[in-house]
Amino acid sequence: MTTSPLPPSLVAPGGTVGILGGGQLGRMLTLAAAELGLKTHIYTPDSKSPAGQVANSVTQAGFEDEAALLQFAQSVDIVTYEFENIPLEVTSYLQNHVAILPDPQALAIAQDRLAEKTFLQQNGIATAPFAEVSADHSIEQAIEHIGCPAVLKTRRLGYDGKGQRVIRESKEAPGAWKSLAKAPALLEAFIDFGCEISVIAARGQDGAIACYDIAENIHANHILHQTFVPARVSNTIAQAALKTATDIIRKLNYVGVMGIEMFANLPGPDAPHLLMVNEIAPRVHNSGHWTSDACPVSQFEQHMRAICGWPLGSTTRTHNAVMTNLLGEEWRRWQTYAQTPNTSLHLYGKQDTRPGRKMGHVTQLLPLVE
Amino acid sequence: MTTSPLPPSLVAPGGTVGILGGGQLGRMLTLAAAELGLKTHIYTPDSKSPAGQVANSVTQAGFEDEAALLQFAQSVDIVTYEFENIPLEVTSYLQNHVAILPDPQALAIAQDRLAEKTFLQQNGIATAPFAEVSADHSIEQAIEHIGCPAVLKTRRLGYDGKGQRVIRESKEAPGAWKSLAKAPALLEAFIDFGCEISVIAARGQDGAIACYDIAENIHANHILHQTFVPARVSNTIAQAALKTATDIIRKLNYVGVMGIEMFANLPGPDAPHLLMVNEIAPRVHNSGHWTSDACPVSQFEQHMRAICGWPLGSTTRTHNAVMTNLLGEEWRRWQTYAQTPNTSLHLYGKQDTRPGRKMGHVTQLLPLVE
Numbered sequence: 001m002t003t004s005p006l007p008p009s010l011v012a013p014g015g016t017v018g019i020l021g022g023g024q025l026g027r028m029l030t031l032a033a034a035e036l037g038l039k040t041h042i043y044t045p046d047s048k049s050p051a052g053q054v055a056n057s058v059t060q061a062g063f064e065d066e067a068a069l070l071q072f073a074q075s076v077d078i079v080t081y082e083f084e085n086i087p088l089e090v091t092s093y094l095q096n097h098v099a100i101l102p103d104p105q106a107l108a109i110a111q112d113r114l115a116e117k118t119f120l121q122q123n124g125i126a127t128a129p130f131a132e133v134s135a136d137h138s139i140e141q142a143i144e145h146i147g148c149p150a151v152l153k154t155r156r157l158g159y160d161g162k163g164q165r166v167i168r169e170s171k172e173a174p175g176a177w178k179s180l181a182k183a184p185a186l187l188e189a190f191i192d193f194g195c196e197i198s199v200i201a202a203r204g205q206d207g208a209i210a211c212y213d214i215a216e217n218i219h220a221n222h223i224l225h226q227t228f229v230p231a232r233v234s235n236t237i238a239q240a241a242l243k244t245a246t247d248i249i250r251k252l253n254y255v256g257v258m259g260i261e262m263f264a265n266l267p268g269p270d271a272p273h274l275l276m277v278n279e280i281a282p283r284v285h286n287s288g289h290w291t292s293d294a295c296p297v298s299q300f301e302q303h304m305r306a307i308c309g310w311p312l313g314s315t316t317r318t319h320n321a322v323m324t325n326l327l328g329e330e331w332r333r334w335q336t337y338a339q340t341p342n343t344s345l346h347l348y349g350k351q352d353t354r355p356g357r358k359m360g361h362v363t364q365l366l367p368l369v370e
Numbered sequence: 371m372t373t374s375p376l377p378p379s380l381v382a383p384g385g386t387v388g389i390l391g392g393g394q395l396g397r398m399l400t401l402a403a404a405e406l407g408l409k410t411h412i413y414t415p416d417s418k419s420p421a422g423q424v425a426n427s428v429t430q431a432g433f434e435d436e437a438a439l440l441q442f443a444q445s446v447d448i449v450t451y452e453f454e455n456i457p458l459e460v461t462s463y464l465q466n467h468v469a470i471l472p473d474p475q476a477l478a479i480a481q482d483r484l485a486e487k488t489f490l491q492q493n494g495i496a497t498a499p500f501a502e503v504s505a506d507h508s509i510e511q512a513i514e515h516i517g518c519p520a521v522l523k524t525r526r527l528g529y530d531g532k533g534q535r536v537i538r539e540s541k542e543a544p545g546a547w548k549s550l551a552k553a554p555a556l557l558e559a560f561i562d563f564g565c566e567i568s569v570i571a572a573r574g575q576d577g578a579i580a581c582y583d584i585a586e587n588i589h590a591n592h593i594l595h596q597t598f599v600p601a602r603v604s605n606t607i608a609q610a611a612l613k614t615a616t617d618i619i620r621k622l623n624y625v626g627v628m629g630i631e632m633f634a635n636l637p638g639p640d641a642p643h644l645l646m647v648n649e650i651a652p653r654v655h656n657s658g659h660w661t662s663d664a665c666p667v668s669q670f671e672q673h674m675r676a677i678c679g680w681p682l683g684s685t686t687r688t689h690n691a692v693m694t695n696l697l698g699e700e701w702r703r704w705q706t707y708a709q710t711p712n713t714s715l716h717l718y719g720k721q722d723t724r725p726g727r728k729m730g731h732v733t734q735l736l737p738l739v740e
Binding site: 305351 | 423424689708
């Protein structure tokens with residue numbers, strides 16, 4: 001028997017938000033919830049999760065454990081998630097017992113690059129040209145269609161540059177796909193962009209939409225290194241990016257905070273107008289961490305407000321800011337960061353330091369100047 | 371056998387701070403600690419404490435439970451406290467096993483109005499004239515010495531106006547003392563002050579001192595109603611207040627955040643220069659809650675930095691602010707506060723609403739103007 005998903009309702013102070021996943025995003029959501037008098041219950045397989053340490057309750061169980069999922073669903077007022085690779089069977093099962101926001105259809109789209117790009121294309125939103133690669137859609141056909149250079153990406157489970165191959169010449173294509181174990185993939189035209197920007201957008205249960213200012217991202221080794229705000233793009237591109245984000249979040253009937261990464265160009269006489277959506281993350285996003293220090297309402301509080309049916313908070317920015325991820329051993333320099341003026345230190349309570357692992361971040365605040 | 375108290379040392383991220391008491395101050399300390407990657411362990415008799423809900427660990431036990439205290443001491447790297455009425459036997463016992471900051475001598479002073487006023491007087495810091503009232507020091511002698519009007523206050527366990535009687539005429543004095551069950555008391559001259567101000571001061575393990583800007587307090591029914599910053603006092607009084615706070619925190623060799631309430635005068639041609647210390651609180655303080663929203667480093671983070679041996683953070687203020695306590699049923703208007711522009715809502719997760727109980731606070735941010 002299939003029942004309709006439960007509709008969301010108001011979660012008042014004292015209510016409990018269930019969060020699927022226990023990483024640093026769940027931790028920061030939990031801390032924001034606590035300031036609002038909301039409780040959190042973390043569901044994670046991890047016995048020492050960053051979020052579980054500070055939440056009111058933790059269920060430590062695998063996502064295949066139906067009994068644990070049922071008990072979790074029955075002990076919370078609403079469910080949300082802090083990472084996108086949650087099996088859709090899990091959300092379908094939970095939806096029989098409790099409301100989930102954002103609607104898991106956003107997960108379905110974000111988990112699959114083909115579904116994501118198709119959704120964007122069907123809604124008139126620019127992306128890099130793309131072609132499917134699978135047993136039925138050959139890499140040779142895709143290369144013919146897209147040209148070189150191009151980037152081959154697995155449809156699922158890619159993050160921080162994992163599951164990607166750059167193809168410079170067509171003859172490299174078969175080998176590239178083979179090296180990805182011939183997993184279902186997408187070939188995307190290589191975009192010669194000037195910068196990557198992101199929009200952190202929020203939509204409330206009442207349909208109100210609020211976006212933070214456009215931020216610009218710097219990657220190193222395919223991992224986000226820094227985000228700074230404001231982005232260096234022209235006002236025209238900034239306005240177009242906000243409109244794009246608003247279109248996406250409205251078309252999805254989305255409730256919560258969403259991170260949207262886009263390719264753009266820096267201003268300049270020779271720069272063509274470029275704005276393409278690269279990726280959608282149906283959750284709070286690393287490129288929005290600066291909002292914790294430079295805005296009255298952080299992306300984490302905003303997400304809680306949205307999914308709990310509260311009015312959205314102000315997205316006004318009170319400072320310019322530079323957020324830098326502390327990857328791997330870098331967090332051990334915490335004493336230096338702690339004494340750097342105008343710099344907020346955030347550490348995630350992770351026990352094991354591994355190369356490239358996000359252990360914390362710092363945000364440097366600068367005077368508000370455009 | 372008496373051993374010397376253990377000296378404090380550096381508590382690095384991943385370390386655990388033990389907090390005696392589980393109220394909203396402990397909760398906000400816990401949330402600040404979590405952002406720094408520090409763990410907290412709350413010791414409280416309360417089974418549903420605001421702080422325990424968000425801390426890494428909780429010991430629910432009475433302060434007379436030596437076995438629980440020992441286990442608590444052995445499971446943390448340093449101990450601090452969030453209220454001042456902790457029995458000194460508890461801190462003496464704990465000090466054999468773990469360092470406590472601020473040094474409990476500050477507790478001894480803050481727990482006893484006579485010790486507090488005497489300490490201030492001996493260090494040349496102005497207070498209201500005072501006289502002891504006890505079996506050996508009659509109320510009549512005290513009135514003769516201090517005059518009327520005066521305020522009779524029990525030496526111990528007074529807060530939010532409890533344990534106080536205003537005496538307008540000398541004949542009321544014996545009855546007033548009787549109504550306080552003839553508890554050891556202090557008679558203070560009634561000060562006709564223009565405003566009450568507070569200084570939130572911090573001193574690090576390294577002896578560095580940092581004060582936030584002077585704030586002004588408005589009480590209603592003897593309970594703090596609002597704190598706004600900047601205070602309306604003259605620059606001369608503001609500077610004198612900062613110097614007084616610095617003197618106190620240095621003389622006590624204090625480590626941590628301290629709240630110091632003072633009586634002062636508003637500027638005006640007829641206003642005499644007035645600055646007297648009213649009360650010292652050896653902990654984070656309600657009149658410093660605005661720092662969470664109007665400063666890069668809140669009083670809660672500052673306290674954690676100080677006691678853990680970290681460098682103190684910046685006390686620069688980025689906004690003007692008005693903090694309003696949500697007492698009793700007032701928090702039920704949370705939806706109104708949540709949609710008020712430039713206003714941050716903080717709720718403490720308390721289950722039972724009682725008249726006058728501090729259930730949360732809101733801080734309204736205003737542009738930075740003197």
